[in-house]
Every structure is written in C-alpha cells, then in structure tokens.
Amino acid sequence: MADKRINILLVEDNSGDRRLISEMLAEAGNVTFDVKYADRLQAAMEYLSQNRVEVILLDLGLPDSQGLETLKKTYAQVSETPIVVLTGLNDEMIGTQAVNEGAQDYLIKGQVDTNLLRRTIRYAIERKQAEEKERRLQLQLNLSNRLASLGLMVEGIAHEINNPLTSVIGFAQMVMSEDIPENTREDVKTIGDNAQRVADIMKNLLTFAQQQKLERTYINVNDIIEATLKLRAYPLEDSNITVTTQLDPALPSIMADATLLQQAFLNLVINAETAMKLAHGKGSLLIKTALISDTIQISFTDDGPGIAEANLVHLFDPFFSTRGFGQGTGLGLSVCYGIITEHNGQIYAKSQLDRGSVFTVELPVVAEEKNLVVA
Ligand SMILES: Nc1ncnc2c1ncn2[C@@H]1O[C@H](COP(=O)(O)OP(=O)(O)OP(=O)(O)O)[C@@H](O)[C@H]1O
Ligand SMILES: [Mg+2]
Known part of the structure; x- marks a missing residue:
C-alpha cells in the first residue's frame, strides 16, 4: 500500500513535550507524519492562514493565550480542521470542556504513548471528515428546502402581478399609438418602459421558481x-x-x-x-x-x-x-x-x-x- 502522509501542526511552547511528541510520530509505520511547529498562538494562526494541515495538536497553555480561549481562537480560524487538545495531568476537566467547544479529542500529557497518539490522530481525522460531510449535506438540504419555499411564494406573487402588468403595458402602447401631445407621449412611454422593467424582473423570478418551459x-x-x-x-x-x-x-x-x-x-x-x-x-x-x-x-x-x-x-x-x-x-x-x-x-x-x-x-x-x- 502506498505510504500515507499526514500534515500536522503541533502548537506547543514546551520544548521537552514537543520533542517527545515528535519522536513518537517519527517512528516507522505505514503513515508518515509531516510535523510543523508553532510555539505561540500567533505563529500558529499565521501558519494556518497560508497552509492546510490535516490535524492540529494544540497545547492550551501558550505564552500568548491560555486555556479554552486558545482553542476558541484556533477553531474560529480553521473550523474544518480537527483539533486534538493537549492538556496537563491535572486538567482532565478542561479536556472535556474543549471537546464541547469543538475539539475532536484531548490527550493528557504524560499519559500518551505512540499507539494512543497515532490512533487519536487517525480517529480525529476520520470523525471530523464524517461530521463535515454530514454538515454539508444538511446545509445543502436546508438550502434547497428554503429555496423551494421561496420559489412557491415568488410564483404566487408573479402570477398575481403579471395580469395587471400586461394590461398596463398594453394600454400604454395603445395610448402611444393615438394622436396625443408630444409631452404626454413621453410620459406614457416612461410608464410603458418601467412596466416592461417590472415584467423582465417577473420573468426572471418565474425562471427562479422553475416556471420557465424548457425547449429541449x-x-x-x-x-x-x-x-x-x-x-x-x-x-x-x-x-x-x-x-x-x-x-x-x-x-x-x-x-x-x-x-x-x-x-x-x-x-x-x-x-x-x-x-x-x-x-x-x-x-x-x-x-x-x-x-x-x-x-x-x-x-x-x-x-x-x-x-x-x-x-x-x-x-x-x-x-x-x-x-x-x-x-x-x-x-x-x-x-x-x-x-x-x-x-x-x-x-x-x-x-x-x-x-x-x-x-x-x-x-x-x-x-x-x-x-x-x-x-
Ligand atoms: N464569482 C463571484 N465572486 C465573488 N462574488 C460573487 C461571484 N458570483 C456572485 N457573487 C456574489 O453573489 C451576489 C449575487 O449574485 P447575482 O448574480 O445573483 O446578483 P448580482 O450579480 O449582484 O446582480 P445581477 O446578476 O442581477 O446583475 C453578487 O452580488 C456577489 O456578491
Ligand atoms: Mg450577477
């Protein structure tokens, strides 16, 4: 099987923790992890504005951001990328809260081994993909339902307006064909032209409402x-x-x-x-x-x-x-x-x-x- 590559951004200011995680990810396996580092949230944000990664490993306590704020800011920028939060030994509570705020999972530093780390990363990616797929389907469905009901309303309005409008245009044309003073003719022409503009808008609305007959x-x-x-x-x-x-x-x-x-x-x-x-x-x-x-x-x-x-x-x-x-x-x-x-x-x-x-x-x-x- 072809070697799989996974791009990771590790946001961690502690060099010891960084080395430990990098070494676990560097071990041979059927997946190659390409790890980039950021030691501050600001640096991570800049990197993520230019690059896409498959997963973010995020320490919540950074020199420029602390606690759940760190997650919220990251999530706000890349809501489609799975985030695995790294918490300290005494911070299990915050890990659970992080999951409620949009993180895919959390790992407790000091309790991570190679297998757990790799499995967590894989599951985080798979779960996030499934969630995103579901979210997009739901959005598409909501959108088509909303547009269908808008279409019904538009169709109703357009039908009601079209009859009087046809009559305005018809009568304007009729008056114009009669022998009338020039300034009256111009006024009637303005009425006719504007009524025609409304008719064009109505035609577009009926196309939106799928009331246009197709000639296939x-x-x-x-x-x-x-x-x-x-x-x-x-x-x-x-x-x-x-x-x-x-x-x-x-x-x-x-x-x-x-x-x-x-x-x-x-x-x-x-x-x-x-x-x-x-x-x-x-x-x-x-x-x-x-x-x-x-x-x-x-x-x-x-x-x-x-x-x-x-x-x-x-x-x-x-x-x-x-x-x-x-x-x-x-x-x-x-x-x-x-x-x-x-x-x-x-x-x-x-x-x-x-x-x-x-x-x-x-x-x-x-x-x-x-x-x-x-x-
Ligand atoms: N390729 C595009 N890039 C950026 N924005 C776009 C693009 N296509 C559409 N839009 C956005 O979608 C809006 C709606 O587009 P739509 O064609 O329905 O209306 P419009 O172009 O504003 O007016 P009309 O088409 O009636 O002259 C646009 O005003 C614009 O903001
Ligand atoms: Mg347009």
Whole structure:
C-alpha cells in the first residue's frame, strides 16, 4: 500500500513535550507524519492562514493565550480542521470542556504513548471528515428546502402581478399609438418602459421558481460554453480577464434547453468577470467540463475576491446582491438556480476569501444520452 502522509501542526511552547511528541510520530509505520511547529498562538494562526494541515495538536497553555480561549481562537480560524487538545495531568476537566467547544479529542500529557497518539490522530481525522460531510449535506438540504419555499411564494406573487402588468403595458402602447401631445407621449412611454422593467424582473423570478418551459434539444455543453465565451469575448478582454478552458472532448450530448443553459453560463461568467474586475482590475477565469460517472460537471473558477462565509448561503436568494443600488438586481444566480434545477441538475459555490470562488454546475446524463458521444 502506498505510504500515507499526514500534515500536522503541533502548537506547543514546551520544548521537552514537543520533542517527545515528535519522536513518537517519527517512528516507522505505514503513515508518515509531516510535523510543523508553532510555539505561540500567533505563529500558529499565521501558519494556518497560508497552509492546510490535516490535524492540529494544540497545547492550551501558550505564552500568548491560555486555556479554552486558545482553542476558541484556533477553531474560529480553521473550523474544518480537527483539533486534538493537549492538556496537563491535572486538567482532565478542561479536556472535556474543549471537546464541547469543538475539539475532536484531548490527550493528557504524560499519559500518551505512540499507539494512543497515532490512533487519536487517525480517529480525529476520520470523525471530523464524517461530521463535515454530514454538515454539508444538511446545509445543502436546508438550502434547497428554503429555496423551494421561496420559489412557491415568488410564483404566487408573479402570477398575481403579471395580469395587471400586461394590461398596463398594453394600454400604454395603445395610448402611444393615438394622436396625443408630444409631452404626454413621453410620459406614457416612461410608464410603458418601467412596466416592461417590472415584467423582465417577473420573468426572471418565474425562471427562479422553475416556471420557465424548457425547449429541449440534443446539445453539447462544450459548444454552449464556447458560444457563451464568444458572446462575452469583448467585455472580458476589456476587463483584463484571461479565460482558459479545459473542455472534455468526450462529453455526451444531452437533452437540454440551449438558450437557457447559455443564459445560466453567461450569468456565471459575468459575475466572475465583475468580481475580479472590481477587486483587482484583472483576473483569470478557468472553465472546465468533465464527465464524472453519470454527471456532466462544469466548473467556473476565478481568482477574484471570494465570497464571505455569511453570504454563501444567500447567493441564490432572489435580490441578494452585494453590489450597490442600480449595479446588480441580485437575480443572476437565482435565474441560474432555476435553470439548472429545472434540468434536474445542481449548482453550488465554494469560496475562499481573497483567493477566489468556484461555481460548479452538475447536469445529469440520462441512459439513452450516454451513447451519444460528440467528437
Ligand atoms: N464569482 C463571484 N465572486 C465573488 N462574488 C460573487 C461571484 N458570483 C456572485 N457573487 C456574489 O453573489 C451576489 C449575487 O449574485 P447575482 O448574480 O445573483 O446578483 P448580482 O450579480 O449582484 O446582480 P445581477 O446578476 O442581477 O446583475 C453578487 O452580488 C456577489 O456578491
Ligand atoms: Mg450577477
């Protein structure tokens, strides 16, 4: 079996304890531990802001932080990394409290041997992975339930508003076709134009609520990506965005609505473009397609400003926008959500602040489509 490597950050100011733990981890076995050290919390925080480790061994009594505070601060920065707390002989209580505050486990210094240490590390990693998987599933489920009920409400409102709105637009057009004074004509035109803006918003809301009828034909996702980029080529270049594509030539064609998919991809490209341009005046966008078992996966990776954790859950909500008034309606991603969900697919975002964002679309390939490989 291939040798497994595990990256560990050992946060410990006592050099004797540090040596003891390092020696236990250095002993031969089927796992190689790559141990980095920090003797202060500040140093640990700096290291963790730049590097990922699989587990953190954390002494709670450090020169710059004491007790559970040490754990709370570490956990706040890297809540997805398992933490095993190291406590003194008389501190078993604090170990239990640490587990309640988010640590995976605790070890009592002086009572640790090689086997216990290695086993604790392995279990901490496995348990944390299982917890994270469960947490993500739960988040996804909550999100889709919330968006489904928002969709129902939006659908109701849109239907109620559409009838009177059609009549406003129709009557404005009728009055305009009559012989009326020029300044009245301008006023009526303003009424008509604004009513049309509302109608466009309603159309987007109905797309979010999946009330848009799909016109499916056999299409190849790569072609749609190419067409989208062609359509957006000029503004992308104007914003100093370098676009790279890695399109899997073996994608099967699928039955989908080409116009709507293009609209969804276009919204994702424009969002990445806007975010990168606003943050850095330039950027790179990577678009990849791949067939992963029965799913076509399309990812849009940018190196823009990223998205704050608190905003990630609201991205697909209608009218959620971080852009100023008049700059964004906040319907782009809601429309994407409606289009992809209507195709029985999924769309989700991952992001790291200051590093960039990845929006992933997954579209199912149904049985009869699998044999249709387009060269
Ligand atoms: N690639 C990205 N990088 C950073 N933030 C993003 C990215 N894509 C979307 N966002 C965030 O998500 C918000 C919602 O996006 P959405 O497309 O729904 O609305 P919008 O772009 O603000 O307005 P509209 O699309 O209606 O013009 C954006 O305001 C922005 O804060
Ligand atoms: Mg947008």
